[in-house]
Structure formats: structure tokens, C-alpha cells
Amino acid sequence: MTKHLNLNIQDQFTKELPADPIVDTNSRQVLQACFSYVNPKKTAQPELIHVSKNMLKNLGLTEADAKTEAFVKTFTGNSILPNTKPYAMCYGGHQFGRWAGQLGDGRAINLCEIEHNNNRWALQLKGAGKTPYSRTADGLAVLRSSVREYLCSEAMHYLGVPTTRALSLALTGDMVLRDILYNGNAAYEKGAVVTRVAPSFLRFxxxxxxxxxxxxxxxxxxxxxxxxxxxxxxxxxxxxxxxxxxxxxxxxxxxxxxxxxxxxxxxxxxxxxxxxxxxxxxxxxxxxxxxxxxxxxxxxxxxxxxxxxxxxxxxxxxxxxxxxxxxxxxxxxxxxxxxxxxxxxxxxxxxxxxxxxxxxKLGLQLEHDQDAQLVQDLETVLQLAETDMTIFFRNLANFKKEQPEQGSALIKDAFYEPSKITAAIKQQWVHWFEAYAKRLQKETMPHTARQEFMNTINPKYVLRNYMAQLAIDAANQGDYSLIDTFFKLLKQPYHEQPHNQQWFAKRPDWAKYKVGCSMLSCSS
Structure with missing residues (x-):
């Protein structure tokens, strides 16, 4: 008999809101209810790939808990926590500007709500099977999209961006049919489940x-x-x-x-x-x-x-x-x-x-009437040629107001095609750096303090699209090391991390038009 995890379960959503009286996964309109009870689909061979230690702690779990059979079964939908009834939420939405009617949790199943250290968390599986809101879909998710969701949820948190979180990433052992670009070329991919965590998953x-x-x-x-x-x-x-x-x-x-x-x-x-x-x-x-x-x-x-x-x-x-x-x-x-x-x-x-x-982002602490114009001029010149946003703003912290002529040297690493930087574009950058240096003269903060401040606002490392794709490609071959590398890297996005300098780099040429790097679909 599998032992259960010791979680402080304090369900409110299902106890205080009206439930769908029908209990099955048949696609239907759910009326006068906020949710439907539904159990996750049992999977063929669940395998845990990665766990967020920080989220374990937030939930009152330990690293030892994450190594148990109970953990793997619970967070892949193969075991239901005692005294809980998993459910899917009912909601609608405007999609691309048009009212789409009922949508709902088509591939998400909420396990329960827990309380720990005076914080409440809802636990939700994404990719755990059909619900009444799945319409014609299967309610499952693939490894490709699950890696992206898992890494990004936690990366955003450490960037200081308000976000839902992720606890774990697991393989299901099942294969899932997906048409990645909706062009009729469907193929089987590895199935996966992400455990998502938030105070609530309520939406507009x-x-x-x-x-x-x-x-x-x-x-x-x-x-x-x-x-x-x-x-x-x-x-x-x-x-x-x-x-x-x-x-x-x-x-x-x-x-x-x-x-x-x-x-x-x-x-x-x-x-x-x-x-x-x-x-x-x-x-x-x-x-x-x-x-x-x-x-x-x-x-x-x-x-x-x-x-x-x-x-x-x-x-x-x-x-x-x-x-x-x-x-x-x-x-x-x-x-x-x-x-x-x-x-x-x-x-x-x-x-x-x-x-x-x-x-x-520009390291300006005092307000000045000309700041809006300085920002507007910067946004204009940034778009004259392909210029890497992350590299530009991170390197800008090294700019010294006494040496405006060095601005061009600071920015050159951010240009994707330096050969296309014309004399006219160079001149516009010279003008902007001169205006920026002049504006910095009005600031009282020393250069080193400004540099430190800017480096808390402008990240050095973000989850670039090609990085996520590299992790996905490796994971599809059974190598999960890059997932761990990026997970650790992105926990300190504002730190220099000299040993990870290779990831402070422009998008490589091969990724400019590669599926998963330049454009993505909603296929999951």
C-alpha cells in the first residue's frame, strides 16, 4: 500500500462553490456551477524528471518526500490524496477578440488546496487527462510544452515577475499525438505532466x-x-x-x-x-x-x-x-x-x-522633463537594426557619463548583423549616447552604485527560446541535464555567474527560423 504525502489540506473552492452534479468526463456545457469533479488519468510509467526544491519547501514537503513513490504517483495523477476530490474549473473567454463561450480546464486538473506557513496554495496537474471542458481534445500534454512551462514558471518568479509556480515535471510513459504547427503533420510525442502551484487559478x-x-x-x-x-x-x-x-x-x-x-x-x-x-x-x-x-x-x-x-x-x-x-x-x-x-x-x-x-532600466533615479523623450529616442534607435534587448540593457550598466564616445563599443555585442549597421545608424546611436551622458550629469548616484542598481533591474540571463529548445531536444533523447542547468541558471538571473557566460549570448543563426525558437503554436 502506497503511503500518502503529509500535506495540510484545506480545501475551500469545492466546499464553498457550486459543483457540476454530473460526474464524468463527457464534453458538455456545465451550467450553474464553478467546477466539475474529475479524476486524473492513470499513466503507463510515470517518471519524475525535475522538482523545484523551493516549491517543495513552500508546500511543507522535503527533498526526501520528492524521492518517494507517493510523490511520483500523486503528481502524475496516479494516486489521489486522501479526503480530496480533484476537479476542473468552468470558465469562458474571449479568444483573439471573439467570445468563445465555455472553455474551462480542458487539460488541467486541480488536486487540492493546502496551507503552509500561513500561505495557501492550489495544486494543479497540467496534462493529466480529459475533463468535461476538453471538447474534442484528450486533455494531455507533451514533454515539449511541459519543459517550457516548468522552466518558465520558476524563471519568471526569480526575475521578480508575478507568476504561477511549478513544483514538478514528470514523464507519463504514454505517447501523445500532436500536430505541432497545425499543418496536418501530426506525430507522436512523449507525454508529460507539470504540477502547477498558485494561491488560485481563477481567471477573468x-x-x-x-x-x-x-x-x-x-x-x-x-x-x-x-x-x-x-x-x-x-x-x-x-x-x-x-x-x-x-x-x-x-x-x-x-x-x-x-x-x-x-x-x-x-x-x-x-x-x-x-x-x-x-x-x-x-x-x-x-x-x-x-x-x-x-x-x-x-x-x-x-x-x-x-x-x-x-x-x-x-x-x-x-x-x-x-x-x-x-x-x-x-x-x-x-x-x-x-x-x-x-x-x-x-x-x-x-x-x-x-x-x-x-x-x-536606464539607471535614472531623479525625474526630469526630458526623460520621456530620451526613452522614446532609445526605443526608436533600438529598432533601426536587430539589437538584442537583454544584452543591450545589461551592458548599458557599464556606460560612463564621462566617456559617451565609448557607448558604441558597449552596444556592438548586441547587434545581430554588425555589417548592416550603416553610418547613419551609427550616428543616431552617437547622438543618443551623448543625450544619455548629458542626462546622467543630473544624477547624483556614483557610477558603481548606478551599475549595481541597473543590474538588479536588467537581467543577464533569461529563458531564451533557443535555450528552451535545446533542453527539449536533449530531454526527448532522455538527457535532462540541460533542464537542471537552466533551472539553476535562471534562479539567479541578475547575478554575473561567470561560469555560465556562454548563456549570455545572442540567439544563434540556426535558431532564427527554427520551430520552437522563433514561432510557437498552442499545441501542447
């Missing part, structure tokens, strides 16, 4: 589906639940509390996207069902990191034509999604003017906070 879409169905009773129950457990500082439920709740969701969303822009992260699929009500980065699908600084870049093949979710449009998409959440909450608030005021505040706050963020 959880509220949208109830409002769309005019199920105001369940909507009110869910909003009251959310405030009680995740926004309790707002006080008892009332129309005013609902407004304050929406304001806080808007603020958290804004801060999350500011962080995305700071580190050059592009989510790739900012549908409302992928927007956390807690302001956490959620659902790591066709994401990517900017390599060359390009406001028009999107990593998502599905988005390649219209580029709705391109890097430069992420702030606007945050606002668009908040409009949809405002519409969903309106029946409880019935004050369009107050909701619009919050949405308008998002616009002005984003401009202000974006400038603050860019000042930090």
Missing part, C-alpha cells in the same frame, strides 16, 4: 461565463468567495467592495504587464481565459522572450497575421481584457461611470509607471 473567464449566461446568483457567489479568500482586506461584500475588487485586479494586471515589458517577455496568447484575477502570469503556452528589440514581435503562429498579442500591444490587451471583466462584473455593480473611471486610470497609470520602469 471564470466570471465572464457566468455573466454571459446571466447566472447572476452564481456570479455573486464566486465574486464573494474571491473577495473573502483573496482580497479579504477589502471587507464585507457590497457594491463598493466589488468596485474596489475590480480596481485591485486592474492594478495587479498593470503591474504584471509592466514587469513583462521590463524583461522582454511576450505572453503570446492574452485571451481572457489566460488572465489571472490575482495578476499572476498564467498559462505558459506560445510565449517567448524578445531577442531583438521589436514592438511588433509575437511568438504565436496563430497570431502571426494580425499580431494582436505582439510585445508592444500587451499593455493595450491588458486594458481590453479588463473591459471584458468590467462587463462581467457590471450586473453586481451597476455603475458604468465608476467602472470606466477605473479603466481610464489604467491608461494614465500605465504611461506613468512605464516611464518609471524605463527610468530604472
Amino acid at each position: 473567464g471564470n466570471y465572464e461565463i457566468l455573466a454571459a449566461r446571466q447566472d447572476i446568483k452564481t456570479l455573486k457567489t464566486l465574486v464573494n468567495y474571491t473577495i473573502k479568500h483573496h482580497f479579504s482586506h477589502l471587507g464585507a461584500a457590497s457594491k463598493e467592495t466589488y468596485l474596489q475588487f475590480f480596481q485591485e485586479v486592474a492594478t495587479r494586471t498593470l503591474h504584471m504587464i509592466i514587469h513583462w515589458q521590463r524583461v522582454g517577455f511576450v505572453h503570446g496568447v492574452m485571451n481572457t481565459d489566460n488572465m489571472s484575477v490575482l495578476g499572476l502570469t498564467i498559462d505558459y503556452g506560445p510565449y517567448g522572450w524578445l531577442e531583438d528589440f521589436n514592438f511588433g514581435w509575437t511568438p504565436n503562429t496563430t497570431d502571426s497575421q494580425h499580431k494582436r498579442y505582439r510585445f508592444g500591444n500587451q499593455p493595450n490587451m491588458g486594458l481590453w481584457n479588463l473591459y471584458q471583466l468590467a462587463n462581467a462584473l457590471y450586473p453586481l455593480i451597476e455603475d458604468a461611470t465608476a467602472l470606466e473611471a477605473i479603466l481610464n486610470k489604467y491608461k494614465t497609470d500605465f504611461e506613468l509607471e512605464s516611464l518609471v520602469m524605463m527610468r530604472q
Whole structure:
């Protein structure tokens, strides 16, 4: 008999919210309910690949626990924790600007909620089998996408970006059929499961589906639940509390996207069902990191034509999604003017906070009237030729205001094709570095202090798309060493790590157009 893990299980979601009365995995419309009970699919030969020691500790588990049969079985869906009933959430969403109706946890199954050190965590398996929300899909995930999700969840945390977390990555021993580019060339890939962890996985879409169905009773129950457990500082439920709740969701969303822009992260699929009500980065699908600084870049093949979710449009998409959440909450608030005021505040706050963020990236602590122009000019010149964002900003910390002529030498390593840097482009860079040096004259912070400060804002190491692909290629051959290498590297993204200098490098030529490096699909 398998021993069970010693977790402090404190389920609330299933105890306080209405359940789907039907208990099976048949695809269907789930009405007047927030979730459906469903058990994970047992797998052929579960094998643990990697575990986050930090998340183990957060959950009250030990490294010894992670080596047990109970751990492997629990976090691959082969064993259910005692006194728990796994479930999938019901939600809807706007996908690429259009209402898609009911979506739900089609390949995610929530195991339980636990409490440890006064923190609450929901545990969720991604890729553990069919649910009523899987529609025509199988509810499974493949190793390729699971490696990307596992590594990125934890990398984002250490970058200081609000995010859901990951506990473990495991193989299932089953093969899963996937069409990676949706072009009719389906192939079998290794199946995998990621254990995701967050205070809650509630999304904008959880509220949208109830409002769309005019199920105001369940909507009110869910909003009251959310405030009680995740926004309790707002006080008892009332129309005013609902407004304050929406304001806080808007603020958290804004801060999350500011962080995305700071580190050059592009989510790739900012549908409302992928927007956390807690302001956490959620659902790591066709994401990517900017390599060359390009406001028009999107990593998502599905988005390649219209580029709705391109890097430069992420702030606007945050606002668009908040409009949809405002519409969903309106029946409880019935004050369009107050909701619009919050949405308008998002616009002005984003401009202000974006400038603050860019000042930090440039090492400017004092405010100056010309800063917005300095930033705008920088963004213009960065796009004149392919220029690596991460390398540019990291090297900029070495710039000395007394030697503006050395700016060109600092930036040369960031150019992807130095031979295409014309005299005109060089001159524009000279002008910008001169303006930057002049602006730094107004600062009082010594060079070394500014350098240290900038190196806490501009990461040296990010999960570049080609790095993730190298880890995936090796893992498909049974070599998991690169997963561990990158996991450790990305726990200290702002540290110099001289022994890892090889990963502080531009995207190699072979990766520019390679599937999985330049463009990705939602295939999982």
C-alpha cells in the first residue's frame, strides 16, 4: 500500500462553490456551477524528471518526500490524496477578440488546496487527462510544452515577475499525438505532466461565463468567495467592495504587464481565459522572450497575421481584457461611470509607471522633463537594426557619463548583423549616447552604485527560446541535464555567474527560423 504525502489540506473552492452534479468526463456545457469533479488519468510509467526544491519547501514537503513513490504517483495523477476530490474549473473567454463561450480546464486538473506557513496554495496537474471542458481534445500534454512551462514558471518568479509556480515535471510513459504547427503533420510525442502551484487559478473567464449566461446568483457567489479568500482586506461584500475588487485586479494586471515589458517577455496568447484575477502570469503556452528589440514581435503562429498579442500591444490587451471583466462584473455593480473611471486610470497609470520602469532600466533615479523623450529616442534607435534587448540593457550598466564616445563599443555585442549597421545608424546611436551622458550629469548616484542598481533591474540571463529548445531536444533523447542547468541558471538571473557566460549570448543563426525558437503554436 502506497503511503500518502503529509500535506495540510484545506480545501475551500469545492466546499464553498457550486459543483457540476454530473460526474464524468463527457464534453458538455456545465451550467450553474464553478467546477466539475474529475479524476486524473492513470499513466503507463510515470517518471519524475525535475522538482523545484523551493516549491517543495513552500508546500511543507522535503527533498526526501520528492524521492518517494507517493510523490511520483500523486503528481502524475496516479494516486489521489486522501479526503480530496480533484476537479476542473468552468470558465469562458474571449479568444483573439471573439467570445468563445465555455472553455474551462480542458487539460488541467486541480488536486487540492493546502496551507503552509500561513500561505495557501492550489495544486494543479497540467496534462493529466480529459475533463468535461476538453471538447474534442484528450486533455494531455507533451514533454515539449511541459519543459517550457516548468522552466518558465520558476524563471519568471526569480526575475521578480508575478507568476504561477511549478513544483514538478514528470514523464507519463504514454505517447501523445500532436500536430505541432497545425499543418496536418501530426506525430507522436512523449507525454508529460507539470504540477502547477498558485494561491488560485481563477481567471477573468471564470466570471465572464457566468455573466454571459446571466447566472447572476452564481456570479455573486464566486465574486464573494474571491473577495473573502483573496482580497479579504477589502471587507464585507457590497457594491463598493466589488468596485474596489475590480480596481485591485486592474492594478495587479498593470503591474504584471509592466514587469513583462521590463524583461522582454511576450505572453503570446492574452485571451481572457489566460488572465489571472490575482495578476499572476498564467498559462505558459506560445510565449517567448524578445531577442531583438521589436514592438511588433509575437511568438504565436496563430497570431502571426494580425499580431494582436505582439510585445508592444500587451499593455493595450491588458486594458481590453479588463473591459471584458468590467462587463462581467457590471450586473453586481451597476455603475458604468465608476467602472470606466477605473479603466481610464489604467491608461494614465500605465504611461506613468512605464516611464518609471524605463527610468530604472536606464539607471535614472531623479525625474526630469526630458526623460520621456530620451526613452522614446532609445526605443526608436533600438529598432533601426536587430539589437538584442537583454544584452543591450545589461551592458548599458557599464556606460560612463564621462566617456559617451565609448557607448558604441558597449552596444556592438548586441547587434545581430554588425555589417548592416550603416553610418547613419551609427550616428543616431552617437547622438543618443551623448543625450544619455548629458542626462546622467543630473544624477547624483556614483557610477558603481548606478551599475549595481541597473543590474538588479536588467537581467543577464533569461529563458531564451533557443535555450528552451535545446533542453527539449536533449530531454526527448532522455538527457535532462540541460533542464537542471537552466533551472539553476535562471534562479539567479541578475547575478554575473561567470561560469555560465556562454548563456549570455545572442540567439544563434540556426535558431532564427527554427520551430520552437522563433514561432510557437498552442499545441501542447
